[in-house]
Amino acid sequence: MISLKGLSKRYGDRMAVDELTLEVRPGAVTGFLGPNGAGKSTTMRMILGLDRPTAGTALIGGVPYHRIRYPLQKVGALLDARALHPGRSGHAHLVAMARSNGIARGRVAEVLETVGLGEAARKRAGALSLGMSQRLGIACALLGDPEVVMFDEPVNGLDPDGVRWVRHLMRSLADEGRTVFVSSHLMSEMQLTADHLVVLGKGRLILDAPLAEVIARSSLTAVVVRTPHAADLAVRLKAGGVAVERVGENELVATGVAIERVGDLAHEAGIRLHELRTREASLEQAYQELTASSVEYGAQKAGV
Amino acid sequence: MRQVIGAEWAKLWSVRSTWWCLAGLTALMVLSALALGGATATDLMREGVRSARFAVSEPVVSATTFAQFALVALAMLVITSEYASGSVRSTLQATPIRGRMLAAKALVVLPVMFVAGVLSGALATAAGYVVLSLDTFGGHAALPLGEVTLDLLRVGVFFALVAVMTLGVGTAMRSAAGTLTVVFMLLMGLPLMLLMAGGPAAVEVSLRMPLFAGLAFMESTDNMTGGPIPYPAGEGLAWLLVWTAAALAAGYAVLRGRDA
Numbered sequence A: 001m002i003s004l005k006g007l008s009k010r011y012g013d014r015m016a017v018d019e020l021t022l023e024v025r026p027g028a029v030t031g032f033l034g035p036n037g038a039g040k041s042t043t044m045r046m047i048l049g050l051d052r053p054t055a056g057t058a059l060i061g062g063v064p065y066h067r068i069r070y071p072l073q074k075v076g077a078l079l080d081a082r083a084l085h086p087g088r089s090g091h092a093h094l095v096a097m098a099r100s101n102g103i104a105r106g107r108v109a110e111v112l113e114t115v116g117l118g119e120a121a122r123k124r125a126g127a128l129s130l131g132m133s134q135r136l137g138i139a140c141a142l143l144g145d146p147e148v149v150m151f152d153e154p155v156n157g158l159d160p161d162g163v164r165w166v167r168h169l170m171r172s173l174a175d176e177g178r179t180v181f182v183s184s185h186l187m188s189e190m191q192l193t194a195d196h197l198v199v200l201g202k203g204r205l206i207l208d209a210p211l212a213e214v215i216a217r218s219s220l221t222a223v224v225v226r227t228p229h230a231a232d233l234a235v236r237l238k239a240g241g242v243a244v245e246r247v248g249e250n251e252l253v254a255t256g257v258a259i260e261r262v263g264d265l266a267h268e269a270g271i272r273l274h275e276l277r278t279r280e281a282s283l284e285q286a287y288q289e290l291t292a293s294s295v296e297y298g299a300q301k302a303g304v
Numbered sequence B: 001m002r003q004v005i006g007a008e009w010a011k012l013w014s015v016r017s018t019w020w021c022l023a024g025l026t027a028l029m030v031l032s033a034l035a036l037g038g039a040t041a042t043d044l045m046r047e048g049v050r051s052a053r054f055a056v057s058e059p060v061v062s063a064t065t066f067a068q069f070a071l072v073a074l075a076m077l078v079i080t081s082e083y084a085s086g087s088v089r090s091t092l093q094a095t096p097i098r099g100r101m102l103a104a105k106a107l108v109v110l111p112v113m114f115v116a117g118v119l120s121g122a123l124a125t126a127a128g129y130v131v132l133s134l135d136t137f138g139g140h141a142a143l144p145l146g147e148v149t150l151d152l153l154r155v156g157v158f159f160a161l162v163a164v165m166t167l168g169v170g171t172a173m174r175s176a177a178g179t180l181t182v183v184f185m186l187l188m189g190l191p192l193m194l195l196m197a198g199g200p201a202a203v204e205v206s207l208r209m210p211l212f213a214g215l216a217f218m219e220s221t222d223n224m225t226g227g228p229i230p231y232p233a234g235e236g237l238a239w240l241l242v243w244t245a246a247a248l249a250a251g252y253a254v255l256r257g258r259d260a
């Protein structure tokens, strides 16, 4: 469990993280989203005690990171996979990390096996491809068999197999009851992996909710109705206070309404339906709505 | 703490630069000791005092002035390479108590450089004795075991302390370029400038900076001041310790205060 209370970080005159209060619970994958520069990495660094918060606290299982006796056995984190001494092999790096935290040396081979880095771990870290470094970084995070894992953009640079593997890894870590906190810009990936979402915008918490709820709340989640009497039904739905749009000869799209209510209204009016279904917004769409106002470094619109 | 030291130990030996620096250190020690010893022997021959003798560890002590930069490079890389690559974040994740990380690095660098100093000094002494005993050099070289042993141990202590001082500066500066500049100024630039400035106060200060303090401690007779350093060896060691402690304290202050 990670608990943040009023966590803030100021760089110069701008707040990179602004009064962030939230709990990341065990047994679930919590996706950490937000536009570039929103403060995700800064938040993670503060949780790990690498950056000192301007205000507020970050606790892991109730204690600050630096109070944990063998931190790697409690928290595994991948921040920047490239942040390795280029002349040291991944294997040597893991051996040193294991030694510093009283982790059995045998774990090194185990985690290298888990991430699928065999002989490559004997190469100088500088000679690894981005995807291989990413796997090495994940191996390092798993080294101490930690209760809490934190990944900053773990699928960055991974091939499709690797992406799928990370998805399964996060799922199984959460299923084992661990706390999994992962940032990503890949919405399709997050939609498949995350149970819960935390969205930051300009350092502020925009949203802290279950994925299912985020999708359901999106204005793009709608009820699609196909009926030979589309015009009639549209009138009835509007009369019932439902926002509805006719999208084709026989098709209506109603938003902000439960599918049951659409069915009931049609039944009351005696209108035959050929299809009644929910069309879920993608996370990408829901996310775009949420952050439209807080994109810091978005591309300028043409003509502006 | 023992585990953290073990990890730093493993990290030190798992990069090639360590071996290169040690090889460079040894080469510099041997070559400068031979050159300086050769010069001393030639001087003695010119003066024609047949019975004059000098301990071959004397040029070895003087050689430290040149060889120390290889050890500065090694000690510097222990910390600056971590900042350059960003792996310091990984290190601090494993050891979040920052003073502990710095202490572990110091406790690895200290004995390693002590041994490196003694061994490279011994090699330079042996090489010097073999070469300077040749007839060409007039047979002025002597190998008084007690004096040589003491000299070599002091070279080890000097190297160990300069290395830890460099580690402290490196922790404060973080970049290799900044560290080299500051350490070079402390070891050579400032003391030589002060020495050349020539005022009695300037000379007094210069003589208490790390290099001359070290030479005083090693009882060097032949150095850039042109003669023995005019205060006792014990005082030299004390000044050396003061500089080392100050550098470490500066490093710790920055390490504690700044974001990693």
Ligand SMILES: Nc1ncnc2c1ncn2[C@@H]1O[C@H](COP(=O)(O)OP(=O)(O)OP(=O)(O)O)[C@@H](O)[C@H]1O
Binding pocket: A011, A016, A034, A035, A036, A037, A038, A039, A040, A041, A042, A043
């Ligand atoms: N060391 C630093 N000094 C000054 N400003 C910083 C520093 N680190 C981060 N920032 C600023 O803080 C803000 C948040 O940065 P952060 O890296 O946490 O964003 P992020 O959400 O991880 O972005 P991305 O998705 O691009 O990784 C940015 O405006 C960034 O410029």
Ligand SMILES: [Mg+2]
Binding pocket: A040, A041, A042, A152
């Ligand atoms: Mg980031």
